[in-house]
Amino acid sequence: MSKLLIVDNEKIIVDGLVGYFLDLKLDALEVYGTHSGKEALRLLEETKVDIVLSDIRMPGMSGLELQQQVSQRWPHCRMIFLSGYDDFQLIQQAMRGGAGNYILKTEGYEVIGAAVIAALQQLQEAVRFQSLIERSREQFRSTLPYMGKELMNRLLQGDPVALTQRVKQFEHLQIHLDSQSPVLLFLTRIDHWRGITAPSDRALIIYSIQNIAAEYLHPFLSCYSYPYEASRMIWFVQPREDESLTETDKLRRRSLLFLQHSLEDIQAACHQLLNITLSFAVGNSFHEWDALQEPFESLKLLLNRGLGIKEEAILLETADAVHPAPGESTPRHAPAISFQIHKLQEHLENGERGEFYDLLGHILGLPVRADGNEEMIRLEVALSLGGMYLSAINRWGIWQEIARQLDLDLLFRIGAERDWNEYKAYFIQLADVLFDCRTLQSTNQENDIVEKLEHYISSHLAEDLSMTRLGMVFNHHPYYLSRLYKQTTKTGLLDYITELRLNKAKLLLQESDLRVQEVSQAVGFISEGYFYRFFKKTVGMTPSEYREKPKL
Known part of the structure; x- marks a missing residue:
């Protein structure tokens, strides 16, 4: 959704233009009106604006001074100036500052409307597909991202060696982040691959997403990202230095606001250029490098839960975000079983019911090894599945809902003496209940938000x-x-x-x-x-x- 801000010290002009653009009913355009440059700045501190339509001569802060402030806060914002005077010197100053147009007020609403519509089209066309693909191919040939991913994964796990060596490693691996300053995390989920299955094609899409995001975030933020799962990416973000801001906390708050409002543009560009839909989960604070594990797990949980929308979600972490239960751990398994259980857990977390049942059927029907150790293999599978189910029930907080529909005694008493067919039927039944509870939980959250929203609006x-x-x-x-x-x-x-x-x-x-x-x-x-x-x-x-x- 694009936002238009109209700034003029004459109330009648602001009201007239706001009414005109609202009457046009342009798709996904919000219109705001303010009566001074200072009032406009207060609004710009709270929300991202895509186009500013401003009088060039105003008492207090002029349109040209406002233009400088706008470019610092929202670098991609288009500026259109209005004036009652055909002043060539002012036009020159405005164009040098990056103004997209200069219109005399006497030219009328239609000319002004055409300029705004043209600016909207320019915003949509700003990212060029071909250049992004070429840059993606260059990055694809490099091995640096793979080594950087390995280092960052070790940092996320709190590896003491990686933490000690990060200053040198950042320089060596060309990771353009400050190893001594706190970092903000956010996660990306590719909602659908749209039939893209080849690993090389998927890798190219991921690089393209990184480049598109860099186009929008680079003016304010330094970023490093990589896929931590097949369809998910993690981003490490720090604010760039700003000479106009000496207060670190204020710079971080502005950076967080800039990031949150830029994600919508990144979603739209990826949808338009790559035919890929993305969802995001964004942290609410910066963390030291030796304290990233907990916020990472919190964001994964936030992205997994969502709030009703399964595609193109933008989820913001709150202060009371749910964290994994203290002491929760994942049992160790033999590599073959462990890998398949891990994939099964991904399907469960993502709500991929069909894929889950396909893989569960495969796991429950695994052939017995030639050494005849059938009972121990099946016990390993049962314990692994039980741990996965217990972990999901704990993290989603649905013990009571599950217990009302299914006897959990078998889950607590997994042992080799049980009949294997009893286990198979039980694990399938438990999956049915889990998926149904997850769907109901999501629907209830969704309806609760809508009900509260309608009550607030009516009041x-x-x-x-x-x-x-x-x-x-x-x-x-x-x-x-x-x-x-x-x-x-x-x-x-x-x-x-x-x-x-x-x-x-x-x-x-x-x-x-x-x-x-x-x-x-x-x-x-x-x-x-x-x-x-x-x-x-x-x-x-x-x-x-x-x-x-x-x-x-």
């Missing part, structure tokens, strides 16, 4: 109900929250808000003595003029005409 119709504000209230990414609501209710969130506001406006017009301006404010419209135009276009009559209409 705050007169207030700011932009996607950014709702995201802050519910501690979820705005784009993710909007898609979750649409997926659950089959209705767009903005459409729902508009319908509630319109219905309440009709009620107030017919059953109260409030003036039209007061009704407009009571239902959250930015100005009486825009409320008037919207109401007439939607209802077919003006608010005053509707008020005089006889009640049925």
Whole structure:
């Protein structure tokens, strides 16, 4: 979702332009209006803006000064200047600063609208597919990523040798991160490979994702990434030095905000250029290099759980994020069994029911070795499966739900004396219950969020109900929250808000003595003029005409 910010010290101009762009109903465009450069900066501190449409001459902070601040916060933001004067010197200054256009206010709404639409198209075309693929091929020939992956995996595990040698190793392996400064983690999941099966093709896609992300993140962030599983990647992130910010905490907060709002653009670019959908889980704080294991496990759990949306999710870690149970461990198995159990666990975590049952059937039907040690092999399989199931039940917190549907006694008393057919039937039945509980848990979380969202909206119709504000209230990414609501209710969130506001406006017009301006404010419209135009276009009559209409 793209965001347009209109800045002008004249209220009538801001209200008129906001109303004009809202009337255009451009797909996935949020429109904001402010009346000064300082007010615009406060908004830019809280949300990413894609296009700024600003008066070039304003009291206090001018449009040119605002342009400098915008480029520091959101480097990919397009700047369009408005002016009542055909001032060649100002035009030159604006263009040198990277302005995308310069329009005289007298040229009218259509010219301004065309400039904004052109800027939206330029944003979509900014990343070029061919150059990314060529860069990906160059990286593919290099062995450095594989050695870097090995080092980073050892750091994630808290390996003391890797921690001691990381300064030298970062330089040797060209890992452009500060080995002495804290790092932020986030994870990526490739939701679907779209029929891509060859390892070399998958590797090329992963490199392309890395390059696309680098295009968006490079201005503010230093990053290092690699796949830690077949369809998942981990990213290590640090803020780049900024001479305008000397406070470390403030720089990190701004970097985290920049990262969170850039992920939506990365998702869209990968979908458009690679036909690949991605989901993200983002940490909420920076960690020292010797304390990465716990946040890594926490993010994996967050990504595995999700919140109803199975594709293109953006999940933000909260302060009370669920961590693995203390003392939880994974038993050691022989390599062949261990590998297959590991794959089985991946299918369970990802909700891949069909693939899970296929592999489970294979594991339960493994042939007995020629040495006749049948009971011990089957015991190893039973213990491995039992450990996997117990781990999932612990981490998902669904003991009570499972116990209501299935006797867990057999899971607690795995032993060689049990009949193997009893184990086989039990493990399949337990998988059925686990998948059903996971689906129900996800659905309940999803419905709970939607119910709370609708209650908040109905109780705050007169207030700011932009996607950014709702995201802050519910501690979820705005784009993710909007898609979750649409997926659950089959209705767009903005459409729902508009319908509630319109219905309440009709009620107030017919059953109260409030003036039209007061009704407009009571239902959250930015100005009486825009409320008037919207109401007439939607209802077919003006608010005053509707008020005089006889009640049925």
